Amino acid sequence: MRIASVEDDPSQAAQICQLLEEAGFTCSSFAAGSDFLRALREHAFDLLIIDWQLPDVSGYEVVSWVRQHAGRLPPILFLTSRADEADIVAGLAVGADDYLAKPVRPAEFVARVRALLRRAYPSAPHDDQLMRQGCYVVDARRRKIMISGLDVELSPREFDLALFLFRNIGRLLSREVIEQAVWGRAMEAGSRTLDTHISRLRIKLALRPDNGVRLMSVYSHGYRFEEAGVAAAEQSDA
Known part of the structure; x- marks a missing residue:
């Protein structure tokens, strides 16, 4: 931590x-x-x-x-x-x-x-190796993500990005923070590398409210990955 x-x-x-x-x-x-x-x-x-x-x-x-x-x-x-x-x-x-x-x-x-x-972080284990969120189980040691018990095929970089998002659920993350954590550097202005990987994760991991999560793009800043119930509650309070 x-x-x-x-x-x-x-x-x-x-x-x-x-x-x-x-x-x-x-x-x-x-x-x-x-x-x-x-x-x-x-x-x-x-x-x-x-x-x-x-x-x-x-x-x-x-x-x-x-x-x-x-x-x-x-x-x-x-x-x-x-x-x-x-x-x-x-x-x-x-x-x-x-x-x-x-x-x-x-x-x-x-x-x-x-x-x-x-x-x-009530769902985070002390060793940070196995995380559960909604329908997802993220196994950091085996580098596997499961949805309702089924393995999802991800590239190494896609897994690194998904792992970072699950470890930071509920946070507003700037593009620079995500890029530094996953790629080890900030991308040049105008790069769509992060957006492309985010788009692939949305599809491969079915990141949607009915699976218990929501990945939102925050204009001019970055992304927020949240529990679907939390995001809905915040929108209703706004």
């Missing part, structure tokens, strides 16, 4: 990354909110840990931007010295999923992180 920490204090940033990496996670640390927001356009994270008081934009503003542009995922943990009830309410109201006061208590911190990940 990939976790981003936004913390401007060097010693606390180092402690956060050390605790996460000792717990088996990958941690990317950012000292400013603007640095993190730029990185978010090119990289996907499974969980965000954000300090409220940052040197440029506030953690509150960072959380607000993430929720407006990325939706309900990834989960967000506020980690800050501001522990008044009004601050807690404000942080949760803007879109944080949990709130932990400093100083960091290592065991509690790691437990909160694990709990957030379990709630956000």
Whole structure:
């Protein structure tokens, strides 16, 4: 699991990354909110840990931007010295999923992180090798995808793209993030390589609501792969 920490204090940033990496996670640390927001356009994270008081934009503003542009995922943990009830309410109201006061208590911190990940990705196994979503079973170890128990024939690149989408279900993914993850580079402007592979997956995997998923193109940004029920609920609330 990939976790981003936004913390401007060097010693606390180092402690956060050390605790996460000792717990088996990958941690990317950012000292400013603007640095993190730029990185978010090119990289996907499974969980965000954000300090409220940052040197440029506030953690509150960072959380607000993430929720407006990325939706309900990834989960967000506020980690800050501001522990008044009004601050807690404000942080949760803007879109944080949990709130932990400093100083960091290592065991509690790691437990909160694990709990957030379990709630956000309930169908994801700890080893990330076998995933179930709707009618689909994705076996990362065997590099196989099954629909209602039947194997689907995919090229290696098609499988890599499908695996990335299933691992990031519910997220708004930019074209650059997908291309970097699957091809290892961003494509030149005007390239239709990603769109062609997406079109093939739609057909081969029957990515449609009656199979429990929906793959949507987001104008000028990229794609969002979602549970069909979640997407329908969001559209009805709009």
